[in-house]
Amino acid sequence: MSERRDDENRDTGLDERVIAAMRSPEVLAPNFEARLMAQARAEIARRQATSARRNWWMTGRVFVASPLTALAMAAGIALAAAASTLVVARRGQPTLSATRDTVEFVRFVLVDSTARSVSVVGDFNGWSRDETPLNIASKPGVWSVSLPLSPGRHEYAFIVDGKRWVVDPASIAASDEFGTESSVLLVAPASIGAS
Amino acid sequence: MSQPDRELVSGVRAGDVAAFGALVARYRDAYTRFAVRMTGSTLDADDVMQSVWMRAFRNIGSCKNPDRFGAWLYQIVVNECRTFTTRRALRDNRFVDDPSETLAALQVAEPDVALRDEIRRALECLPADQREAFVLKHVEELSYDQIAEITGVGVSALKMRVSRACERLRELLEGVYHE
Known part of the structure; x- marks a missing residue:
């Protein structure tokens, strides 16, 4: 950021000492960098381990087998291919399957008989407390909403009466990097032909 | 080098x-x-x-x-x-429903010690978008064009946020130096 300080609206109308205090430098914990570097090294190690596993599968290998064994293996592979084709043909609708792979409908439910309003916040709606209200279901105190979510891991929580943060009692809880507890939802891609 | x-x-x-x-x-x-x-x-x-x-x-x-x-x-x-x-x-x-009450309570502490807390509380009282624009403009001293690039917010909206933030901070921090 080289071209700092334009002259527009420099005057805040605040006391100079207040501005000076605001601009005073801040220092983080002395071990900040050490912790960060440890995380970075762990990340590199994970990547290398993943890469090594991938390479193992991608590396060409030579198998030595008798003619009879080779014939049996070829027959087995052909049978497996034929069976999988049969299964796909029977279940059909590959287009529907592709659509399901991109989004899944998930129903969020919270039971709270004292709540006047409930909304769900999560990574899928930018943690906006106004975006996704839950509706009263058929039974009193049962709040629910269905949302289309992409497959993968999602974090969420309920907001009761616009201000109370409630983790889902029916789900796994996890703390984020800031120590905030929220609920975790794992959305699996739909399998072919699932209802 | x-x-x-x-x-x-x-x-x-x-x-x-x-x-x-x-x-x-x-x-x-x-x-x-x-x-x-x-x-x-x-x-x-x-x-x-x-x-x-x-x-x-x-x-x-x-x-x-x-x-x-x-x-x-x-x-x-x-x-x-x-x-x-x-x-x-x-x-x-x-x-915070009435931040001025909290700030007034703080002012009974030693002025130098309390100043940073007062500033922190005053900044916390601002809506997050105003706080962000104010800090980038008047603490980090970036230009509006730079702030617009970083935040993805238009320059005129940023100017409005900064202006409102300054106004609110003046109210909240009024009388900090009343010796």
């Missing part, structure tokens, strides 16, 4: 942790103050900045212009601070 950002970014992409360390050393102090002003505490800022740097490390491939790594990183800092403040506000219900 220090290595340019472009070379360090290239090193990080190749998995060079030392290059990452050099970038951290170069930019750490510059963005820490912003994170502290936005979160209100060095402990929270520490968490945010750890998250910022790891996000930068994992996504360094998406830094399209490595010569402007600092501007790219600033966007991550701003986004992480937004996420933090949004989630904290929801979790803690940190909505």
Whole structure:
């Protein structure tokens, strides 16, 4: 950021000492960098381990087998291919399957008989407390909403009466990097032909 | 002469942790103050900045212009601070009904000791978008064009936010120096 300080609206109308205090430098914990570097090294190690596993599968290998064994293996592979084709043909609708792979409908439910309003916040709606209200279901105190979510891991929580943060009692809880507890939802891609 | 950002970014992409360390050393102090002003505490800022740097490390491939790594990183800092403040506000219900009462109570403490707390509380009383615009403009002393690039918000909207933030801060901090 080289071209700092334009002259527009420099005057805040605040006391100079207040501005000076605001601009005073801040220092983080002395071990900040050490912790960060440890995380970075762990990340590199994970990547290398993943890469090594991938390479193992991608590396060409030579198998030595008798003619009879080779014939049996070829027959087995052909049978497996034929069976999988049969299964796909029977279940059909590959287009529907592709659509399901991109989004899944998930129903969020919270039971709270004292709540006047409930909304769900999560990574899928930018943690906006106004975006996704839950509706009263058929039974009193049962709040629910269905949302289309992409497959993968999602974090969420309920907001009761616009201000109370409630983790889902029916789900796994996890703390984020800031120590905030929220609920975790794992959305699996739909399998072919699932209802 | 220090290595340019472009070379360090290239090193990080190749998995060079030392290059990452050099970038951290170069930019750490510059963005820490912003994170502290936005979160209100060095402990929270520490968490945010750890998250910022790891996000930068994992996504360094998406830094399209490595010569402007600092501007790219600033966007991550701003986004992480937004996420933090949004989630904290929801979790803690940190909505202050009458901040002037809290500030008045603080002023009975020693002025020098209380000043930083008063400033922190006053900044916390601002809506997050106004606080962000104010800090970038008047604490970090960036131009409106730079702020617009980092935040993705238009210049006229930013000017409005800064103006409102200044007005509110003047009210909140009025009488801090009344000796």
